[in-house]
Amino acid sequence: MNNISIRTANSNDLETLLEFEQGVVAAERPLDSFLGDGELTYYNIPELITAKNIHFIVAVSDEELVGSGYLRVADSNHYHKNLKHGYIGFIFVKPSFRGKRISNLILESLKNWAKEKELKELRLDVYSNNASAIKSYERFGFTKSLVNMRIDI
Numbered sequence: 569m570n571n572i573s574i575r576t577a578n579s580n581d582l583e584t585l586l587e588f589e590q591g592v593v594a595a596e597r598p599l600d601s602f603l604g605d606g607e608l609t610y611y612n613i614p615e616l617i618t619a620k621n622i623h624f625i626v627a628v629s630d631e632e633l634v635g636s637g638y639l640r641v642a643d644s645n646h647y648h649k650n651l652k653h654g655y656i657g658f659i660f661v662k663p664s665f666r667g668k669r670i671s672n673l674i675l676e677s678l679k680n681w682a683k684e685k686e687l688k689e690l691r692l693d694v695y696s697n698n699a700s701a702i703k704s705y706e707r708f709g710f711t712k713s714l715v716n717m718r719i720d721i
Contacts, residue, residue, distance in 0.1 A: 572670055574677045577617050577624040577636065584633045585613050585626075588660045599695040602718070611658055623681045627661070627670050635661040637674040639682055639690070654682040656692040659701075675708050 577585065593608045616624045616638050627635035637659045644653050656678055661670045682690060694701050696715065 571629065572634070572668075572673055573628050574625050574673055575628060577626045577638075579614070579617055581626055581633060582613060582617075585636060588633075588636050588662075589613065589658070591662070592658065592660050596695060596698075599697050616658070623678065624658075625674060625677055627665075627674055629665065633662075634665040635659075635670045635674055637671075637678055639678040641685060641687065642691075644689075650687070650689045652687060653689040653691050654678070654685070654687045656690055659692070671704055672708060675705075 589609065589611055590607060592610060593603070597603050616622050619640075621641040622638050624638040625636070626633050637656060639654045639656050642653055642655045644650050656675070659671055659674060661668075661674075679690060690710075691713075692705065692710065693716075694705060696702075702712075
């Protein structure tokens with residue numbers, strides 16, 4: 569594997585992160601018939617970079633951005649045992665770098681930041697038909713929790 573480093577995202581990364589966002593959309597479009605056509609925006613990337621309750625990181629190989637992810641400190645529902653949790657999003661690895669466990673490096677870095685913030689729980693959303701992502705998250709230690717269902721009417 570190439571020498572991969574993890575660092576905090578910054579505004580100089582914006583152009584590449586916008587490309588990554590469209591990569592996420594392209595990967596998820598076949599998994600979700602409810603997604604609209606054309607270019608979609610999931611994230612407010614400048615806010616992710618600057619928000620105090622978000623740790624937004626990138627994976628870098630030889631000065632090239634090859635992956636991303638963030639952890640947002642979020643309030644839990646009042647009936648959960650942990651008052652706050654870390655919500656993970658925007659996990660993306662460039663196709664040419666997949667299979668090298670870069671997502672694990674990103675997840676491990678986010679988990680370590682969450683521990684520094686004294687969080688006791690991490691959550692994320694993944695499409696139920698995204699078998700490769702589910703396998704990767706389960707290998708990292710995540711377990712399935714709640715299933716979101718919908719119907720066209």
